[in-house]
Amino acid sequence: MQVKTHILVVDDDLEIRELLDEYLSKSGFNVSTVEDGESLNQYIDQQGFPDLILLDVMLPGDDGFTLCQQLRKSSNVPIIMLTAVSDEMDQIIGLEIGADDYIAKPFNPRQLIARIKAVLRRVNITQEPTHDTLPKQIHFGDWSLDTLAHRIVNRETDQSHDLSGSDFSLLMLFLNRPNEVLDRDTISIATKGRESLPFERAIDVQLSRLRNRLGDSAKYPHYIKTMRGNGYILAVSVEQER
Template structure:
C-alpha cells in the first residue's frame, strides 16, 4: 500500500475542517500525496485548537457544520490571524460567495468538486500570498508603509494606528492594501484591482471587490459611510487618497 510522503516543516501546511470524516480523510490523504502537510479538524472547536497549536499556511473550511458554522469560524480567524481560507459548501448560490469573500475568505469552492480543482485553488491562493510577500523588503530593505494615521508592518501583515491600536489583516485584505499603497492617488478600476490582487478566479464578479473594500473601510476609516482614505471615484473605481511613505 502506498504511504504518503514524510511530513516536513518545509511542506505547506493545510488544515481541513469538515464534519464528514470521509471527506476529511480522503482530502487529507490526497493532499499528502501531493506534497502537503495536511491536518484535519471535525468542528470549529477542534479547528481553533489546531490553529493555536500549529498554525497552518491555509485552511480549507466547510461552511455547513453542526454547532458553530464555517462562516462564523472564518470571520473569527480573519479577525485574529492572517491565514488564507478557502470555503467549501454544498451551496452554490451567489450570496454565499459574496458573504464568504466579505468576511475574509480568499476563495470559495462549491460541492461537488474534484480534488484536483481544490488543489489548483489551494496552489493559486498560496502563490498569490507568496507573491504579495515578495514585496516585504523591496530593494531598499524597508518593511513598513506609513499612510494617514496608519503604519503597515509588512512582515507581520499587521496595521498599527497612531494610538497604538493593532488591526490584524486577512490574507486578501493584506493584498488589497498593498495594491493601494503601491499606487497612491491612482484611480484603480475593479478589473484592475482584481488583476493586481488576484482576489479570486475569473468567475468572481465585481461585487467581490466592493465587498472587500467595504469590509476594509470598517477597519481603517473614522466613518466608513464617508470614507476619506479609500475613496470611491464614480465611474472609475477606487483610490487611496493619502500620502504614502516607506519606513
Template sequence: MSEAIFTAHILVVDDDPRIRNLLSRYFEDEGYTVSCAIDGRDMRAQMKQKEVDAILLDLSLPGGQDGLDLAREIRSQSDVPIMMLTGRHDVVDRIVGLEVGADDYLAKPFHLREVHARLKSILRRRTPAPMTKDAAAPEDVLAFEGWSLNISRRTLQDPSSQEVDLTTGEFDMLVTLARNAGRVLSRDQLMDMTRGRQLETFDRAVDAQIVRLRRKIEADPKHPQLVKSVRGVGYVFTGRLS
C-alpha cells in the first residue's frame, strides 16, 4: 500500500456521534488523518482549514441540506472523492448519489473493512503511481481529437491545453472507453472494468456517469461525437486515437 494512501486526510460527515467515533477511531488506527463534521456548515469549516483527500458523507443530515445537496455543492467546486454512507435501502437514492458525482456508496450497517477497502480503491485510482529514478519509461498517454489523456498522471487536457477536472469515476470511465475505442461495451462490462470488483449493476448509475463525462468532453452533449450510445447494448468510444 502506498504512503500516499496512509497519510490521506479523511473527512467524516455524519450527525450520528457513534458513526463518527467508530470511523474516526478505525481510520486513525490505520494511519489516516481524520476530521469530523455533523452538518454542511461544519463540513465547510473543516474543508477551509485543511485540504481533504476523501469525504465519507452521510445521506441523511440535519440543517436543511442532506448528503445529496452537499455532494452537489462539493462537486461544483472540487473533484475530491466522495463515498456516500446511507441508511436508506432505496436504489433510487444510491443512483442519485452517483448522478450528482459521488464515487461510491455504502449502505448502513457496514463493515469497517469494506469501507476501508473501497476507500483505498478510490484513493489508489486517484493517486498517480510514483515515478522511479529510472524514469526512462514513457508516460501512458492517449491522444484523441486534440485531447490528451495522461493515464500515468491522471489528467485530461482539452484541445486548447486546458486541464479538465474529472472525478475518479469519470476518469476511470473515460480511460476504459478510450482503451477500448471502437468496441461496444455493455453497462455490466463498464461497471466491472471501472470499479474492479463486482457490484450491483444499475443501468442508471452507468448512464449517469456517461452523462457527466459527456458534459465535460463533448462540444454538444446532446449529440455526442466521442462517446456514443448503442441502443439496447451500451456505449462505444468513437474518438479517433492518434
C-alpha cells in the first residue's frame, strides 16, 4: 500500500486548520495540525519531520518567519508560507529565509493543492536520483556542491552553506546547464513546478539568496550573471565527480 504524503498545518485559526484538514485529507494526504510554534516543536520532537509544512506567518509567540528560520537550521523539509493577500513583503521575507513557496490568504483550495504538488514534485526530482545518475560532487569556480548533503563548500576558504530544497533545485538547474541563458519561466518551472506569475518577485529573491550564498556581488556577479531582457546564466565552468 502506498504511504500517503504527510502534511503538517501550523495555523492558530481553528476553522482554517479544520478546513485544511478536511480538504487535504480528501485530496489523499495524511494531515496533522498544530496551532503555534511551541506545539510545532513538540510535534517534531515526538513524531519527526513531516513531508511538507504549511506555515502561517501570523502566529502567537514565535511568528512564521522565526519558525521557518529555526526549521532551516535542522531540516530541508519543504515549507509553504501562508501569507496575507496584500502583503508582498511577507512573501519576499519568507522566500529569503528559506521557504519553498508561499500562497496568499484567502486562497483557492485547488490552487493550494497545485502548489503543494508542485513543491513535492520538485523535491522528489531533486532527492530521488540514484547514485548512477547524480554525481556526488559538482565543482564550479571556487565552490563544490555535495549533492547528497545539499551543501556547498568553498574550496579556498572552507566556508560552507546548507541549501534549502528550492536553493538546491535552482543551483542544480544552473549546474546542469552552464553558460546557457535561462529565462524566468524556465527557472520557475524547475524550482516551483509552474511558470512565473506576472510581477512575481519569487525568482528575484531566490536568485539573490543563492548569489549571497556564493558570495557574489549584487552589482558585479561572478557566478550567476543577469542577461537583461533574456534571463540569467552561470558563467563558470562545471566539473562533475562521481
